Amino acid sequence: MKTRSKKPYKIVSLPGSRRPGHYIIKMIYAFAFLFSLVWFFFAWNLWKHSPMYSMLLLSVDCLFVSGLIYLTQKLLKRLCDQYTITIDDDRIHFHIHNDDEDSHRSLCLDEIDRGELYRYQDAGSIVLLTEDGKDMELPIWCMPDRGKSLLQALNKVGIPIEAV
DSSP states (O other): OOOOOSSOEEEEOOOGGGSTTHHHHHHHHHHHHHHHHHHHHHHHHHTTTOHHHHHHHHHHHHHHHHHHHHHHHHHHHHHHOEEEEEEOSSEEEEEEEOSSOEEEEEEEGGGEEEEEEEOOTTTOEEEEEETTSOOEEEEOTTOTTTHHHHHHHHHHTTOOEEEO
16 A cells, blocks of 8 residues: 655756766767868868769768757757656656746556666666556656655655666
8 A cells, every 4th residue: 555645755857067977968069060060171171172072071061960950959958858756645746847848747646556767877767657558757867866765755655666
C-alpha cells in the first residue's frame, strides 16, 4: 500500500548554465562552427584552381552549417527549459516551463506499478510505468544533486524503483 505525505514534495531542475556538461557542449558546438568556417575559406581560396570542387565544398559546408544551426537552436531551447516535479497526496506532476509554452503531465500514484531508473550520465531518467500505458519519463540528468532525494521520495510513497 502506498503511503501519503502530509506536504507536497517539489524538486526543480538546475538552470541551464549549471547543468552537467553545459560548457563542454558549448565548446564542441563552437569548434564545429570554427571547423565549418575554415572549410568555407578553404573552398573560397580553391575557387581559382577548381571551381567545380570549390562549389562542391561550399555546398557541403552550407549543408553542415544548416544542420549545425538547427541543432544549436534545439540545444538553446532545451537549455531554457525548466523542469519541476511535484509529489502531493495522490498525484505526481511533471511541469516543463520555457519561454514559448508550458506543458504539464500528471499521474495518480495508485496507477503507477513501478519505476525504472536509467543511470546514463547525459540522459539519466526515471520512467514511471503504469498498466494502461500512460508512462511518464522524469529527467534527472538536469538535476544531479536532487536525483537521489527524488528516488527516496518515490520510495517513500510506495513506488518501487529498479535500476536498468
